[in-house]
Amino acid sequence: MEHELRAIGNGQAEWIKQTVHVDYDNRSQRPLGFSNNGRYNKVIKLLGTFKGDLSHNDLTYLVKTVDGNTYHLYLHLSDSDPLHTPSPIRWTLDFRVLKRGEAIVLTLWKSSTHMRLEGVADFHGDLCPELVLGCKACHMALKLLPELNTSRDLIVIAENNSSPALDAIQFVLGCTMGNRRLKIIDNNRHIYLFASGIGGYGVKLSLKEICFNDEDRFNEFERKVVEGSATLDDAVCYQRLLDDRVARLMDLDNDEVFAVENVRKCFMCNNFLTESLVHENYDFPMCTLCQSNLPENNSDVTYQ
Ligand SMILES: [Zn+2]
Ligand SMILES: [Zn+2]
Secondary structure, three states, X not given: OHHHHHHHHOOOEEEEEEEOEXXXXXXXXXXXXXXXXXXXXXXXXXXEEEEOOOOOOOEEEEEEEOOOOEEEEEEEEOOOOOOOXXXXXXXXXXXXXXOOHHHHHHHHHHOOHHHOHHHHHHHHOOXXXXXXXXXXXXXXXXXXXXXXXXXXXXXXXXXXXXXXXHHHHHHHHOOOOOOOOEEEOOOOOOEEEEEEOOOOEEEEEEEOOOXXXXXXXXXXXXHHHHHOOOEHHHHHHHHHHHHHHHHHHHHOOHHHHEEEEEEEEOOOOOOEEEHHHOEEEOOEEEOHHHHHOXXXXXXXXXXX
16 A cells, blocks of 8 residues: 555645445445446455544555556545434545556665665565564575575574564575574564574674654554554555655665674573673683583583
């Protein structure tokens, strides 16, 4: 739907504003088709549902029809009046989205072909800021650990379980939960550890604080979109803020986005830890806990 929201945000709409008859499926809560100028337009896809702004109960639908057009339908439900059963409803065919909208998406994507964002966005479903974060993290990790590019030894440990960045990691690096090369620790933060499983070394990338100067507006629109109370205008504004953030993130250098620390794997417990915390025992890296659990005369310990 992001293409359509961008087009609407750029004013690429043809106003229709006609009362129409709509076939509505109550079970799936979606319009199936509508008649306009003596022609029936079958709906093939519901792109989004929004809150209307004429009255409290109104809903609006952004739909794709069989001829490839996108329309905005407005369902006006008069305020409930016990004398009217069922309550009167009125559908308005609000506007049609002009197809030039596609060009905007292409210019945005073309500028970033070096990051192969197109393929990742297809895989993930849209082009959003956290997807760019994921791409940048992969890009940076492969620059720091070039020998692990295409290697099946590369593993990733991500410290969140629901970010689009995870899709970027799976698509770009081929590390997935299924092949056990992507591990998730749910700490709800953008920290990604890329490492050689056998070599026991790698890098940990932690997202730096990035100020977009739109935080209040962004959070307000995001809340509305997530809880389903967004109007179409809210969704259009939110898409614009998302696009601005995507563009801003793509412009930043990798090291403006992520802080880097080198990591090593503890020889005993196999946990990765930042290099400053590593204890060396006869060239075997160890974490503090494993070090303290060693027998006191550990100089006699031999490792197989
Ligand atoms: Zn996304
Ligand atoms: Zn350990």
